[in-house]
Amino acid sequence: MASKPPRATEQRNPRTRRLDSKSTLEILRAIHREDATVPRAVARAIPAIVRAVDAIAEALQGGGRLFYVGAGTSGRLASLDAAELPPTFGTPSRLVQAVIAGGRLALTHAVEGAEDNRAQGARDLADRRVSNKDVVVGIAASGSTPYVLGALEFARRRSAITIGVTSNPRSPLSRWAAISIVTETGPETITGSTRMKAGTAQKMVLNMLSTAAMVRMGRVYDNWMIGVALTNRKLQARGLRILAQASGATVAEATRALRQSGHNMPQALIILKSGVTAAEAQRRLRKAGGNIRKALFHEPKI
Numbered sequence: 001m002a003s004k005p006p007r008a009t010e011q012r013n014p015r016t017r018r019l020d021s022k023s024t025l026e027i028l029r030a031i032h033r034e035d036a037t038v039p040r041a042v043a044r045a046i047p048a049i050v051r052a053v054d055a056i057a058e059a060l061q062g063g064g065r066l067f068y069v070g071a072g073t074s075g076r077l078a079s080l081d082a083a084e085l086p087p088t089f090g091t092p093s094r095l096v097q098a099v100i101a102g103g104r105l106a107l108t109h110a111v112e113g114a115e116d117n118r119a120q121g122a123r124d125l126a127d128r129r130v131s132n133k134d135v136v137v138g139i140a141a142s143g144s145t146p147y148v149l150g151a152l153e154f155a156r157r158r159s160a161i162t163i164g165v166t167s168n169p170r171s172p173l174s175r176w177a178a179i180s181i182v183t184e185t186g187p188e189t190i191t192g193s194t195r196m197k198a199g200t201a202q203k204m205v206l207n208m209l210s211t212a213a214m215v216r217m218g219r220v221y222d223n224w225m226i227g228v229a230l231t232n233r234k235l236q237a238r239g240l241r242i243l244a245q246a247s248g249a250t251v252a253e254a255t256r257a258l259r260q261s262g263h264n265m266p267q268a269l270i271i272l273k274s275g276v277t278a279a280e281a282q283r284r285l286r287k288a289g290g291n292i293r294k295a296l297f298h299e300p301k302i
Contacts, residue, residue: 007142007144008185009185009186009198010142010192013187034197035196038197042183042204045205049181052137053213053216055161056135056213057216060095060217062133066213067098067099067128067134067155068137069099069125069147069148069152070099070148071102072101072106072110074141074148075099075106076100076106077199077202078098078137079107081096081098087228087229088214088225088228089219091219096210099124101115101117101120101145115147120147121150121154122150122153125151132158134155134158134160136163137163138173138176138177139202139206140164140166141202142166142168143168143174156178161178162179165181165183165202166181166183167183167194167198167202183198183204185198218288218294219291219292221296224242225238226269240255243257243258243265243268243272261282270296
């Protein structure tokens with residue numbers, strides 16, 4: 001009985017043969033030439049990404065949470081995206097969580113065998129009390145990582161929304177997920193090294209999922225990062241600059257509004273643009289469910 005051919009991401013790349021005999025310049029050009037194909041692969045997946053973003057935004061607005069699940073590179077990229085959302089958009093850390101095979105140790109070290117444990121993927125989501133309000137995004141270049149499949153299977157049993165991100169079509173992950181995002185990046189520069197093109201595609205997709213969902217939820221005003229957490233001098237200066245530009249106020253006026261709001265950027269913007277008190281700005285924002293534009297231009301009824 002003939003064995004199945006390797007998945008596209010595991011196949012040998014004819015364009016990079018004899019890579020080890022090339023000059024440094026030729027190696028870099030070969031890597032760059034392959035990397036340049038990734039945006040096109042992601043672009044072809046945009047219709048599926050649209051469905052995923054709309055599902056994520058609706059779930060988060062309804063009190064649900066977003067879980068990323070991955071192993072190795074996929075899990076580390078997921079952890080990076082989840083960690084950067086609270087300081088960027090002012091969201092609570094529980095809203096978007098990354099679950100990686102092997103736990104925290106796997107963020108910096110290879111945890112051998114962790115990705116093969118299908119049951120552990122289910123247990124890790126059970127520990128987080130995943131429910132039908134939540135969204136679970138399984139991420140695996142191969143589309144067949146047992147840990148991720150176990151997590152997705154558990155999420156389906158809990159009636160959570162399931163999304164798969166993979167670089168291989170017709171994989172188990174794409175079949176299990178309610179919404180399948182497939183970025184067909186093909187063979188890697190170095191055979192099987194999916195930390196390269198497939199990983200780049202995953203990073204792009206995660207950026208799109210989380211950023212577009214935050215925009216849909218009103219965590220961005222125009223294209224300003226109005227929810228930025230003012231946790232260091234650089235971010236404080238950036239926040240003040242954003243606030244002044246977004247409101248049309250002077251730096252002095254923006255500084256005063258920030259102080260009145262307890263250094264809450266969205267509330268400070270409402271104070272500046274609507275001329276209301278800090279308490280009223282807080283009320284409007286709460287009534288609008290955190291949506292800054294709604295709080296500014298569609299004052300909710302009491």
